[in-house]
Amino acid sequence: MRLKIEGILWILRCAAPWRDLPIRFGRWKGVYDASRRWSDSGLWESILAALASQHVDEEYLMIDSSSSRVHQDGSGPVGGQLAHAIARSRAGLSTKIHMACDALGYPLGFILTGANVSDFDQCKPLLKRYLKKGSAALMDKGYDSDAIRNGVNEIGGIAVIAVKADRTLKPDFDQHIYQQRHKIENLFGKLKRFRRIATRYEKLYHTFAAMLTLACIMIWLR
Secondary structure, three states, X not given: OHHHHHHHHHHHHHOOOHXXXXXXXXXXXXXXXXXXXXXXXXXXXXXHHHHHHHHOOOOEEEEEEEEEEEOHHHOOOOOOOHHHOOEEEOOEEEEEEEEEEOOOOOEEEEEEEEOOOOHHHHHHHHHHHHOOOOOEEEEOHHHOOHHHHHHHHXXXXXXXXXXXXXXXXXXXXXXXXXXXXXXXXXXXXXXOOOHHHXXXXXXXXXXXXXXXXXXXXXXXXX
């Protein structure tokens, strides 16, 4: 089992085709089948949830998004691109990762959409799922809206959201706390060191989500 897990991590890090998996990890088909089996069972999601629940720092919740370009091998999934969180943007076919992390920059969970989907609609379920009463919600000016601020207040959190320059009435926010928001940007940098995340090679939503979840687990275990 350990060799299979190490083989999956090698694929995650190097983004090579499964058939190019070095033989020291065993037959590539056996490692691939194990990866699909564990992904379908929800194993990686359970491990990430357990790590986050035990070690989360709830002082702040940070939310942001980043896109991953879709490789030609990941395009054209059965069921259509939209069903698998793939859409065309100015940069080409991409998947957007809407991420929530704790005060130390450790990943809590994410939502995948096509790259053309607004951050606003995905922010609300992440807030409901991860924001705790009394915690600050840190977001950049792309999330500056009365609706999101009201959503944070309804949960009992504190909105620390940068203000757009064209706002007539500019809400106050704690600029000192806001400086901590760089940690979620650092998190995306760490995730994209895994080449399978920097570029999406998986056709299916759940297989790409599994690879991203595994990358999040590795960040927790460092």
